[in-house]
Amino acid sequence: MNRRDFLKQGLAIGATVALGGCAGSRVSGARAGAGRPGRPLPPGARPVLAVAEKGKPGELTRRALDALGGIGKFVRHGQTVVIKPNLAWQRQPEEAANTNPEVVGTLVKLCREAGASRVLVVEHTIDSPARLVFEISGMQAAVDEAGGELVSAHEERAYSEIAIPGEVLKREQVIREVLTADVFINVPIAKNHDATRLTLSMKNLMGIIYNRQGWHLSSSLHRCIAEFAAAVRPDLVVMDANRIMLTRGPKGPGQTKDPQAVLASTDQVAVDAYTTRYFGLQPADVEFVMLAGKLGAGQADLGKVQIKYA
Amino acid sequence: MRRRLETIRKLSQAAFLLLFGLLFLLTVYPPSGRPVDLFLRTDPLAAGSALLAARHFPWDRLLWLLPLVGLALVAGRAFCGWICPLGTLVDCADGLARRRRPLALPGPRRAKYYLLAALLAAALLGAQLAYLADPLVLLTRSFALGLFAPLQAVARAVGLGNHPLLPESQAYYRFSLLALVMLGAILGLAVVGRRYWCRMLCPLGALYGLLGRWAPVRLQVNDQCVECGRCARECPTGAISAQDPRRYQGAECTLCAHCLRACPTQAIGINLGHYPGREPGADLSRRRLLAAVGVGAVWVAGVKAAASQKPTVTGVRAGSPWLIRPPGALAEEEFLRRCLRCQQCVKACPTNGLQPALAEGGLDGLWTPVLVPRLGACTEHCNLCSQVCPTGAIAPFAIDEKPHLFLGTAKIDRSHCLVWAQERECLVCDEVCAYRAIEWRQDGGKGRPYVIDEICTGCGLCESACPIQPRAAIRVYNTGDKRHWSRERQRQWRLTGRRRDAGPSQ
Numbered sequence: 184m185n186r187r188d189f190l191k192q193g194l195a196i197g198a199t200v201a202l203g204g205c206a207g208s209r210v211s212g213a214r215a216g217a218g219r220p221g222r223p224l225p226p227g228a229r230p231v232l233a234v235a236e237k238g239k240p241g242e243l244t245r246r247a248l249d250a251l252g253g254i255g256k257f258v259r260h261g262q263t264v265v266i267k268p269n270l271a272w273q274r275q276p277e278e279a280a281n282t283n284p285e286v287v288g289t290l291v292k293l294c295r296e297a298g299a300s301r302v303l304v305v306e307h308t309i310d311s312p313a314r315l316v317f318e319i320s321g322m323q324a325a326v327d328e329a330g331g332e333l334v335s336a337h338e339e340r341a342y343s344e345i346a347i348p349g350e351v352l353k354r355e356q357v358i359r360e361v362l363t364a365d366v367f368i369n370v371p372i373a374k375n376h377d378a379t380r381l382t383l384s385m386k387n388l389m390g391i392i393y394n395r396q397g398w399h400l401s402s403s404l405h406r407c408i409a410e411f412a413a414a415v416r417p418d419l420v421v422m423d424a425n426r427i428m429l430t431r432g433p434k435g436p437g438q439t440k441d442p443q444a445v446l447a448s449t450d451q452v453a454v455d456a457y458t459t460r461y462f463g464l465q466p467a468d469v470e471f472v473m474l475a476g477k478l479g480a481g482q483a484d485l486g487k488v489q490i491k492y493a
Numbered sequence: 494m495r496r497r498l499e500t501i502r503k504l505s506q507a508a509f510l511l512l513f514g515l516l517f518l519l520t521v522y523p524p525s526g527r528p529v530d531l532f533l534r535t536d537p538l539a540a541g542s543a544l545l546a547a548r549h550f551p552w553d554r555l556l557w558l559l560p561l562v563g564l565a566l567v568a569g570r571a572f573c574g575w576i577c578p579l580g581t582l583v584d585c586a587d588g589l590a591r592r593r594r595p596l597a598l599p600g601p602r603r604a605k606y607y608l609l610a611a612l613l614a615a616a617l618l619g620a621q622l623a624y625l626a627d628p629l630v631l632l633t634r635s636f637a638l639g640l641f642a643p644l645q646a647v648a649r650a651v652g653l654g655n656h657p658l659l660p661e662s663q664a665y666y667r668f669s670l671l672a673l674v675m676l677g678a679i680l681g682l683a684v685v686g687r688r689y690w691c692r693m694l695c696p697l698g699a700l701y702g703l704l705g706r707w708a709p710v711r712l713q714v715n716d717q718c719v720e721c722g723r724c725a726r727e728c729p730t731g732a733i734s735a736q737d738p739r740r741y742q743g744a745e746c747t748l749c750a751h752c753l754r755a756c757p758t759q760a761i762g763i764n765l766g767h768y769p770g771r772e773p774g775a776d777l778s779r780r781r782l783l784a785a786v787g788v789g790a791v792w793v794a795g796v797k798a799a800a801s802q803k804p805t806v807t808g809v810r811a812g813s814p815w816l817i818r819p820p821g822a823l824a825e826e827e828f829l830r831r832c833l834r835c836q837q838c839v840k841a842c843p844t845n846g847l848q849p850a851l852a853e854g855g856l857d858g859l860w861t862p863v864l865v866p867r868l869g870a871c872t873e874h875c876n877l878c879s880q881v882c883p884t885g886a887i888a889p890f891a892i893d894e895k896p897h898l899f900l901g902t903a904k905i906d907r908s909h910c911l912v913w914a915q916e917r918e919c920l921v922c923d924e925v926c927a928y929r930a931i932e933w934r935q936d937g938g939k940g941r942p943y944v945i946d947e948i949c950t951g952c953g954l955c956e957s958a959c960p961i962q963p964r965a966a967i968r969v970y971n972t973g974d975k976r977h978w979s980r981e982r983q984r985q986w987r988l989t990g991r992r993r994d995a996g997p998s999q
Contacts, residue, residue: 273873273927309925309958310872312662312843318523319874338661378920396960399919400911434924 230450230482232457235493236443240285240425243445247421248293250493251447257419260298262365265358266290266331267417268322269371269387271309272434276321279426279439282372284325286423286445290370291329302331303360307390313337334360342393349410349478351401356393357415369417369451373424373458375432378404381462381469382433383455384420385412385480409474412451416480420454422446424461452481453488498750498763502574506581513578517636518658522843524877530837532578532629533883535561537704538697539627539833542612543884546621546830554885562704569705573691573698574747579628580691582680587729590683602692602731602745605699606777607785612696614789620796622789624834624860626696631675634860637836638849639672663845665868668860687729692745702744706773712746713768714739717760724752724761739770796829796857813853814970817864817951820871820898821879821890824977831886834860838878838887844869846953847878862887864900866953866969871900873927873952894980896928897987901951902973903930903944909966912941922955922967930990931955946973947990 233250235243248254258264268287274280287304294302304326308316313335317323326333336342342356361367371387378399379386385408389395398407424444431437442461448454452475456466466472466483476483513532520529533539534557541558544550564572573580608626615622624630645659655661666672682689691698718739725733732745733752753761819838822828839847839862846869849860862878864871873895879887890898903922907913916939923931923942930949933940944967951969959965975983 310954311869311957312660312872314657314660314662315522315843315872315874335655377923378918396921399921399960400917404918431929434926436929 265364288325291331530883565704611789635676866956
């Protein structure tokens with residue numbers, strides 16, 4: 184091989200690698216830019232909302248899911264499941280500031296039983312460091328025991344940017360595991376919230392973005408929540424209303440009440456709309472619920488929801 | 494056996510260095526109840542001068558000093574040769590530098606005694622200065638500030654990730670470069686001579702040397718000695734006389750047993766009892782000793798003069814309003830006497846909020862722990878700093894006492910605050926507050942945040958979370974510091990605030 188051939192070949196290989204690299208980045212860029220559409224809703228179908236009341240948290244979780252047709256409808260063998268609890272605070276379970284660890288533990292166990300290869304429980308905690316939150320909330324023990332992995336997403340490198348087709352939100356950095364999961368389950372707790380009146384499932388999605396402060400600083404927090412929920416729809420929502428915080432939310436300590444309820448649905452807006460009644464409120468009392476309904480994130484009109492009491 | 498003794502000594506050094514490293518790594522949340530401060534707790538210079546300066550002699554703390562004082566009484570500086578982790582690192586550095594012969598510098602070796610004299614004089618007069626030169630304090634501090642964060646970076650690079658002993662949440666330490674430079678300087682002395690720090694400067698070595706004046710465990714040379722002088726040349730601490738190898742300075746000998754192996758006729762042994770060749774070794778000049786005591790006294794006078802400027806209201810010395818001490822810290826005067834600046838608490842703090850003070854505490858507050866809320870708050874369910882403190886400068890407290898341990902008070906900067914200055918909606922400080930110390934009052938047709946002074950403990954959660962950059966619009970100052978109050982009085986103070994705050998949230 185003479186020098187000219189060597190240079191030619193070298194250039195050719197270099198160009199191939201470079202182009203391949205570009206192509207690769209284009210592909211991943213396209214995926215990252217698309218948002219996370221979730222499961223398409225069958226047109227015209229009435230969303231089903233399962234309500235399980237009076238019982239222990241774990242048992243209620245099972246009942247609610249059974250009413251939806253069982254976890255097997257959502258999780259198949261070998262799939263990766265990402266669960267997002269509300270796990271922001273260094274608070275103990277009885278304070279009702281975080282999702283009940285029993286609900287999450289049961290859900291992890293059900294997913295494992297359905298054959299999920301990995302069940303990740305992810306949170307971008309507000310109190311830090313995350314490991315203290317995980318320990319004090321009892322979540323670490325519950326997830327470990329159920330066979331899941333509890334992961335903190337406090338570092339920016341755990342996030343990917345996606346495009347949001349909203350008026351206020353244009354782009355958002357979202358936990359990559361959520362974007363790439365086969366099944367994404369949102370497991371919020373129902374609480375009072377000083378900024379948005381209540382924090383429900385859609386508000387809980389604020390914990391999968393990197394820059395929460397951006398929403399606080401935006402023109403409308405409610406609008407951010409609704410636009411984001413419309414863009415990133417979970418495959419399943421399991422609402423923990425076993426014990427709810429009535430005042431001084433989101434962190435408390437506040438007054439609590441024990442509705443002993445777990446709700447489950449594929450429709451996040453329906454879940455949130457229904458949950459308002461535990462606080463003696465209407466869906467219309469919580470701005471982001473109505474807004475999300477208008478933006479197509481789900482059904483805010485409970486008259487158009489099929490409610491199954493389990 | 495003679496040859497093997499050196500191997501056993503090296504194994505002992507390795508074991509204690511390993512133990513030191515292990516205890517260092519275990520100084521991490523969650524609390525384990527292990528005595529992670531073992532090396533400092535048993536150090537008669539560090540812990541001893543803290544007790545002396547504070548005039549505080551509880552039996553349990555004194556008992557911890559017994560083993561090493563006892564060892565020195567029996568075997569002189571055996572600690573230096575067999576246990577001291579810094580001595581072991583110095584040996585390693587010497588090995589790398591391959592400088593086989595110690596330089597004959599008889600003069601400066603006395604320096605360590607003068608240093609010791611100054612430290613003890615200061616302690617007697619009520620100021621603890623051991624933090625400046627105690628080898629175990631130096632090493633703990635260097636590890637915590639200088640090596641911990643790089644160690645994490647290495648661990649992550651090799652795929653250990655966020656190991657519980659190397660938590661990512663603790664990745665930044667002030668003074669890290671200085672801490673590394675200090676350790677590097679001590680180890681770098683290897684190019685000057687072997688065990689240079691230990692021979693010339695180490696005040697703990699000096700103390701053990703003095704305590705071992707009548708130590709019965711000694712080197713002995715029998716009549717097989719051919720006076721070849723090899724032992725004197727090989728001795729890492731230069732303890733053996735070059736003129737007469739039968740004579741050696743007991744206060745310099747670390748019983749490292751190097752000479753036993755070097756001796757071609759196996760004339761040297763370590764035995765019990767009287768040996769006329771052993772000289773006490775510390776031939777000090779009275780004038781210089783007095784001068785050293787004088788230096789210690791002048792330092793104390795300077796410290797006391799600075800302390801006399803304290804304002805009476807907060808119990809905290811004037812100077813920086815950001816001198817925020819960890820919860821449980823004793824009142825400032827007492828705290829400074831006891832705090833070894835060893836950085837155990839700084840290493841332990843799970844939020845990385847505790848940092849060594851730069852100028853916040855004045856000259857004698859150098860390296861003392863301060864809370865820097867912007868880096869990390871004092872988290873609600875943690876009392877680890879008090880558990881790892883070797884001298885009780887941070888007094889133990891139960892988690893449920895934390896709401897009434899007042900470190901300072903948060904103040905809202907109304908010229909920065911989103912709600913106050915920009916008429917925007919924000920509630921982050923209120924949301925994160927562990928104790929609900931923010932209340933909202935109507936002001937100009939809008940709810941605005943106020944801090945309830947009787948409830949705010951100054952933990953800094955609000956400051957750490959405030960979205961205003963780079964300087965938070967709510968900051969903790971030490972004006973609310975109530976360490977000089979009894980805990981009961983602090984509890985009562987909090988109760989007055991709770992009564993005011995009894996109404997429901999808006």
